[in-house]
Amino acid sequence: MIEFKNVTKGYEKNKSEALKNVSLFIDKGEFVFLVGRSGAGKSTFIKLLLREIEATEGSVFINNFNVSKLSKKEIPFLRRKMGIVFQDFRLLENKSVYENVAYAMEIIGKSEKQIRKRVPLALDMVGLSHRMNHYPHELSGGEQQRVVIARAIINNPSILICDEPTGNLDPETSYEIISILEEINRRGTTIVVVTHDREIVDTMKKRVLTLEDGVLKVDDATGRYGYEV
């Protein structure tokens, strides 16, 4: 569950705000696209969710917790409820596929036994079981992105945030990635996909939020890309 209540974010005084009075509600288990031109406020939206930055005005709620009110010490625990998929993958080059996914569990203190049990399951889900012992540079872009997805869901987050997950991929691979995300969504995880990929948005027929100059312009439940290029 994600809720923005009249959220405004300005980075510097006298400059126009990155987000202007945005209110929205994303329910548990939804699949939502967030679209908009560069500079429309998409990155700010994600950073607010991760509490990398704080809202200037208004409040952000995740699973009924007011994120703006979290102390610095609580931020890591907020992030454990969310999985994040980046456009540039951000895998550790010196670790194998298995280790990259296991790493996310090690960090939050899961036992060796739990790790050995869960990592193969997650890799199986993204269809990478056979590449478990390969290193990121030996994989194609689509495969790397699937490792990232496995890493993002390994700790069972309730929300999965994908920042341009298909930005560096060809159309065919992009569809593969999106269908993996759909599968994850079917199992109950809320998914927010920030994207430029008009074709995918139009074919998926999911809810689409459109940001324009920091304002939430369109909230379309049946999925059409919200602005003309």
Next chain:
Amino acid sequence: MKFSSIKTMPKNVIRDTMKSIERNNLMSIASVLSVIAALIILGIFLILTINVQEVTKDVESKLELKIFLQENFTDTQKETIQQALEKSDLIENVTFESSAEALDNFKSSLEDYAPLLNGYNSENNPMPASFIVRVTDPKDMEDVQTLAMSFKDQGVEYVRYGQEYVEALVSFNKFTNTLSIVVLAVLSMISIFIIYNTIKLTVFARRREIGIMKYVGATNAYIRAPFILEGTLLGLIGAIVAFLIIRITYYYILGLVGGNLFLPVDASLASPNAVMGQLIFFFLIYGGFIGAIGSVFAIRKFLDV
């Protein structure tokens, strides 16, 4: 941090730390060397301080205060003064030396020249009777003197002790202490700065990893741990090597000098084993501490994501 994460942490942390030291081996060696250099200089000052303290204590414990009595003191006066002295907290023990004993002691201290005093006997004994007082703390010498002088007209003639000597020792002791603290402060800053730079390189090399850790929900303590461990380890390695170098050198020099300390006073140095015990204790704490401090400063900036 939850209990479960503490349990599995050490293994990952130790693994990451070892990898990191390996990766930065040149910088790591440089910072260990700088810790060694700093600690050797510090160690020299520390040994000096410990020994000066020991000599001071030794000399001080041998210092005594002599309260000379008037020629014609009465037994009542003697009793009153002795009781007053024995009651005081400042005084450890009091011995009475009659004029006859004083003459005998003087004679025996002259050894071969004792016959010089042959003309003196109990009839014309020039030596006054006295109380020989050992004080609990040499700093209280003056107070004890004041106490004794309060009996000025009730039997006490005058009081004598090595005032200038005590003061000189105490001030030399203070001087070496201050010098050690200044040296400690300057060298600490240098060592912390060097370790800070080493760890900053490590942090910089792993900044991507730190970013990922933050997004996956690692706590700051978890992220910090390997870096602090790395810094602490560098400090500890430096401390141990510096200690070994100092230990070997110190015993070597003691062996060369033998028992001859060239000291103008009759006092012994601190026992080498005790000095080394203090030194390794101090070095380990100090080495670990500056390593940890340097690392904490180095990583602080990178944690704000």
